[in-house]
Amino acid sequence: MKRKILIFSALLLFLSSFAFxxxxxxxxxxxxxxxxxxxxxxxxxxxxKTWTFSxxxxxxxxxxxxxxxxxxxxxxxxxxxxSGFKTFLDIFDIDLYTDGKYKVVKLSGKxxxxxxxxxxxxxxxxxxxxxxxx
Numbered sequence: 703m704k705r706k707i708l709i710f711s712a713l714l715l716f717l718s719s720f721a722f723x724x725x726x727x728x729x730x731x732x733x734x735x736x737x738x739x740x741x742x743x744x745x746x747x748x749x750x751k752t753w754t755f756s757x758x759x760x761x762x763x764x765x766x767x768x769x770x771x772x773x774x775x776x777x778x779x780x781x782x783x784x785s786g787f788k789t790f791l792d793i794f795d796i797d798l799y800t801d802g803k804y805k806v807v808k809l810s811g812k813x814x815x816x817x818x819x820x821x822x823x824x825x826x827x828x829x830x831x832x833x834x835x836x
Contacts, residue, residue, distance in 0.1 A: 730757070730782055732809050733791075737833035753833060755780060763796050776800075791816060798822040804831070811835065 739751035748769045754762040761780040766773050778795035789806040801822030808815040814833040820826055 732811065733782065733814070736836045737814050738836050740832045740834060742830065742832075752836065761793055761796070763800055796822075802827075 733755045734757055736752050736754045739746070739753070741747050741749070741751075748767065750766040750768065752764045754764070756762075759779050759781065761778045763776045763778070764773065765776075776796045778793060778801070780794070781792045783790040783792065789809065791804040791806055793801050793804070795801065798821055802818055802824075803820045804816040804818050806814070806816055812835045814835070816831045816833075818827060818829040818831055
C-alpha cells in the first residue's frame with residue numbers, strides 16, 4: 703500500500719512540474735511579437751511606444767516622439783517567471799524606468815496588462831502599463 707502511495711505521489715509531482723513548464727512556454731508564445739503601449743497620462747500622449755518580445759529573450763523598446771519626430775530604439779532582454787498561478791515579467795538593460803519586475807495581470811492574444819512592481823534599481827512601485835498587440 704505504501705509503495706502505491708509513493709508511486710502515485712511521484713507521478714503527481716512529475717505531472718504538476720510538467721504543467722508549470724507548459725504554462726511558462728504558453729505564456730512565452732503569447733508574449734512573442736510587438737505590443738503598442740496604451741497611454742493613460744497626458745504626458746505620454748505625444749509618444750508612441752512599442753515593446754517587442756522575441757523567442758530568444760531579446761526585448762526591443764521603440765519610442766517615437768511625435769513632437770520632435772525622433773525615434774529611439776533600445777535593446778535589452780526579458781525573462782518570464784511562473785510562480786504558482788502568477789506570471790512575472792523581468793526586463794533588463796533598457797533604462798531605469800523600463801527595467802524591473804512586472805506582474806502580468808492579463809495576457810491574451812490581443813491584450814497585455816501589467817503592473818510594474820519594481821524599477822531597475824529595485825525600488826518598489828506600482829505602475830499600470832497596458833498594451834495591445836500590433
